[in-house]
Amino acid sequence: MTTPVIDTLNTRVTIRTYQDKPVSEEMVQAILGAARRSPTSSNMQTYSIVVVRDPETKKQLAVLAGNQKHVEECPVFFAFCADLHRLEMACALHGEPLVKSLETTLVATVDAALVGMSAQTAVESLGLGAVMIGGMRNHPAEVAALLGLPLGVYVVFGMCVGWPDPINLPAQKPRLPEELVIHYERYDDSDPTPLVQQYDAALAEHYNAQGNNQHAAAWSGPIARRLNGKIRPFLRPTLEKLGFAFD
Amino acid sequence: MTTPVIDTLNTRVTIRTYQDKPVSEEMVQAILGAARRSPTSSNMQTYSIVVVRDPETKKQLAVLAGNQKHVEECPVFFAFCADLHRLEMACALHGEPLVKSLETTLVATVDAALVGMSAQTAVESLGLGAVMIGGMRNHPAEVAALLGLPLGVYVVFGMCVGWPDPINLPAQKPRLPEELVIHYERYDDSDPTPLVQQYDAALAEHYNAQGNNQHAAAWSGPIARRLNGKIRPFLRPTLEKLGFAFD
Numbered sequence: 210m211t212t213p214v215i216d217t218l219n220t221r222v223t224i225r226t227y228q229d230k231p232v233s234e235e236m237v238q239a240i241l242g243a244a245r246r247s248p249t250s251s252n253m254q255t256y257s258i259v260v261v262r263d264p265e266t267k268k269q270l271a272v273l274a275g276n277q278k279h280v281e282e283c284p285v286f287f288a289f290c291a292d293l294h295r296l297e298m299a300c301a302l303h304g305e306p307l308v309k310s311l312e313t314t315l316v317a318t319v320d321a322a323l324v325g326m327s328a329q330t331a332v333e334s335l336g337l338g339a340v341m342i343g344g345m346r347n348h349p350a351e352v353a354a355l356l357g358l359p360l361g362v363y364v365v366f367g368m369c370v371g372w373p374d375p376i377n378l379p380a381q382k383p384r385l386p387e388e389l390v391i392h393y394e395r396y397d398d399s400d401p402t403p404l405v406q407q408y409d410a411a412l413a414e415h416y417n418a419q420g421n422n423q424h425a426a427a428w429s430g431p432i433a434r435r436l437n438g439k440i441r442p443f444l445r446p447t448l449e450k451l452g453f454a455f456d
Numbered sequence: 457m458t459t460p461v462i463d464t465l466n467t468r469v470t471i472r473t474y475q476d477k478p479v480s481e482e483m484v485q486a487i488l489g490a491a492r493r494s495p496t497s498s499n500m501q502t503y504s505i506v507v508v509r510d511p512e513t514k515k516q517l518a519v520l521a522g523n524q525k526h527v528e529e530c531p532v533f534f535a536f537c538a539d540l541h542r543l544e545m546a547c548a549l550h551g552e553p554l555v556k557s558l559e560t561t562l563v564a565t566v567d568a569a570l571v572g573m574s575a576q577t578a579v580e581s582l583g584l585g586a587v588m589i590g591g592m593r594n595h596p597a598e599v600a601a602l603l604g605l606p607l608g609v610y611v612v613f614g615m616c617v618g619w620p621d622p623i624n625l626p627a628q629k630p631r632l633p634e635e636l637v638i639h640y641e642r643y644d645d646s647d648p649t650p651l652v653q654q655y656d657a658a659l660a661e662h663y664n665a666q667g668n669n670q671h672a673a674a675w676s677g678p679i680a681r682r683l684n685g686k687i688r689p690f691l692r693p694t695l696e697k698l699g700f701a702f703d
Contacts, residue, residue: 214464214578218494251590260638334462387489389542394510412499436547445557
């Protein structure tokens with residue numbers, strides 16, 4: 210049982226190497242139009258998209274993302290923003306304040322993610338390739354300044370888009386066994402160890418086949434090494450300065 | 457310029473009324489398989505999906521969502537969860553703690569949103585209809601207890617899925633003018649008032665055509681009335697109790 214949508218999702222791979230070939234304005238508009246139809250909490254549409262083609266801006270974004278060269282090299286970059294600024298302006302039209310909270314922060318973050326995922330599926334359906342860039346949260350204030358974001362807007366993640374380099378097409382990475390992520394009726398909290406170890410081995414095999422030697426426990430090992438300290442500890446105070454609340 | 461994916465996204469409407477007809481297991485599996493290929497931050501896959509068909513569970517979820525009858529009436533309900541529990545188990549395999557932070561909370565929330573959006577697009581490509589249910593955040597602790605979620609897991613949103621009732625097919629709702637949500641190179645912070653008022657009128661016309669009289673400023677008016685007080689003020693302490701950090 211499949212559809213062209215399901216095929217597109219099932220066959221997708223993350224693309225970080227692009228041909229030196231532009232993405233047409235017509236395609237960009239088709240992607241944006243489809244993304245704008247994504248569902249949104251209570252029709253609030255608390256997101257914005259900044260489309261970046263300027264080489265200098267992409268170069269600076271690449272550095273801010275932690276020297277991710279594909280951000281500079283892609284012909285077009287999309288920044289998916291959580292946007293409470295426009296909502297604040299809407300409330301002001303009626304003489305009301307926008308009371309921010311953790312809920313408004315989550316709603317705007319999720320709205321941006323939904324739009325980003327729809328955009329990526331549209332991108333891939335056109336034969337283009339993409340990679341999402343969570344590294345936009347490495348330096349949220351600098352990214353906001355570079356893109357001229359007003360208070361109440363932050364970039365949740367970005368997306369590089371371009372024509373896949375056919376010589377460097379990556380193999381599809383295996384995902385966690387479905388028994389670990391899909392539950393029926395209630396969450397199955399059985400010990401995940403055997404399935405995690407099975408996945409660690411499958412992922413190690415995948416990396417080895419790419420000539421890319423990794424930790425023998427290719428999933429859990431790097432995660433344990435990476436998350437035993439606080440990740441992006443500056444994020445809370447920085448997002449507060451950018452106009453988001455967490456209470 | 458279009459593709460079947462772009463068509464599916466462009467023509468989607470939110471469906472809250474369903475035929476009394478089951479969704480086949482084959483379709484559910486096709487939806488879940490496609491959703492599991494969504495991109496995920498650093499391949500961490502910090503989400504889980506709970507698939508609910510049990511009438512009693514759906515009935516209770518409907519009440520917890522604020523008496524949303526479609527949650528009870530849909531043949532199948534998907535709960536998209538942010539999941540740090542599995543990551544914590546992975547770290548423990550290597551004798552490491554998982555240090556939680558605002559970043560890990562956002563990563564898991566975004567991962568769940570990406571999977572949810574892919575699932576919805578797959579659903580709609582099959583001719584099924586769906587509505588996402590943010591009301592799962594009305595009573596996150598009760599929802600977690602009902603679904604047996606361990607610490608470190610919360611439902612970001614749910615999704616009702618079923619066969620659209622052809623007699624109650626809704627018209628597609630207009631979206632904010634693209635000039636308000638799409639920016640080129642830098643955020644355009646011009647006064648949004650004229651475009652917001654134009655959208656308020658377009659949305660009022662849409663509601664009137666459905667025989668559904670709303671505030672004359674159909675977008676900004678209800679938003680201003682709703683957001684002038686703190687929304688879901690319990691969310692922060694409740695999600696902390698469920699094992700999420702915001703620092």
